[in-house]
Amino acid sequence: QSALTQPASVSGSPGQSITISCTGTSDVGSYNFVSWYQQHPGKAPKLMIFEVTKRPSGVSNRFSGSKSGNTASLTISGLQAEDEADYYCCSYAGSSTVTFGGGTKLTVL
Amino acid sequence: QVQLQESGPGLVKPSQTLSLTCTVSGASISSGDYYWSWIRQHPGKGLEWIGYIHYSGLSYYNPSLKSRINISLDTSKKQLSLKLSSVTAADTAVYYCATKPNSIYHFDYWGQGTLVTVSS
Numbered sequence: 002q003s004a005l006t007q008p009a010s011v012s013g014s015p016g017q018s019i020t021i022s023c024t025g026t027s028d029v030g031s032y033n034f035v036s037w038y039q040q041h042p043g044k045a046p047k048l049m050i051f052e053v054t055k056r057p058s059g060v061s062n063r064f065s066g067s068k069s070g071n072t073a074s075l076t077i078s079g080l081q082a083e084d085e086a087d088y089y090c091c092s093y094a095g096s097s098t099v100t101f102g103g104g105t106k107l108t109v110l
Numbered sequence: 111q112v113q114l115q116e117s118g119p120g121l122v123k124p125s126q127t128l129s130l131t132c133t134v135s136g137a138s139i140s141s142g143d144y145y146w147s148w149i150r151q152h153p154g155k156g157l158e159w160i161g162y163i164h165y166s167g168l169s170y171y172n173p174s175l176k177s178r179i180n181i182s183l184d185t186s187k188k189q190l191s192l193k194l195s196s197v198t199a200a201d202t203a204v205y206y207c208a209t210k211p212n213s214i215y216h217f218d219y220w221g222q223g224t225l226v227t228v229s230s
Contacts, residue, residue, distance in 0.1 A: 036216035048216060050196035097170045103156045104156040
């Protein structure tokens with residue numbers, strides 16, 4: 002069970018769009034069970050995207066998810082200061098298990 | 111709205127067993143709607159899935175931790191429990207409980223987390 006690969010950091014200016022990638026092997030590519038979590042310092046993670054593209058109720062439509070092959074992506078459009086946080090992807094890894102990515106720190110310049 | 115609250119000792123000695131509980135409100139453990147989960151986060155690091163259990167008794171654990179983990183449910187107390195044996199400093203982490211909806215793979219509700227330090 003290998004961790005998914007995410008860039009350590011990304012940055013963008015307010016109003017811009019950024020994309021965070023999440024690369025796996027057969028886990029990401031084979032199943033549509035990719036989810037994304039936002040975590041502010043000292044807080045619990047918050048579900049932002051599930052099943053690759055779906056947003057939970059209450060999550061801004063500035064957050065969107067996609068997948069191509071073994072790479073899933075989280076895009077945040079209209080970047081806001083409050084989006085500065087750590088972001089984690091998670092994927093079904095077979096045999097009823099899951100695995101997380103290493104996390105990406107988003108800095109809003 | 112499901113609410114989860116972790117509790118347990120903040121300090122555990124090496125080689126001992128780490129024991130945590132998670133008290134559930136706003137949902138019934140026995141409804142079958144969720145797998146009740148534990149996830150941890152080493153200081154300054156990423157998230158690591160530990161395992162989850164369903165009311166039916168089905169449970170799944172991270173292969174890297176499987177030999178040391180026991181996750182159980184107490185429906186009368188509305189609690190989820192984690193026991194991690196033979197701990198070392200590498201088990202120092204914030205431990206979260208979370209819900210995973212049945213048949214799908216994401217975590218929708220999370221507790222606030224509890225820091226456990228392994229030290230003599």
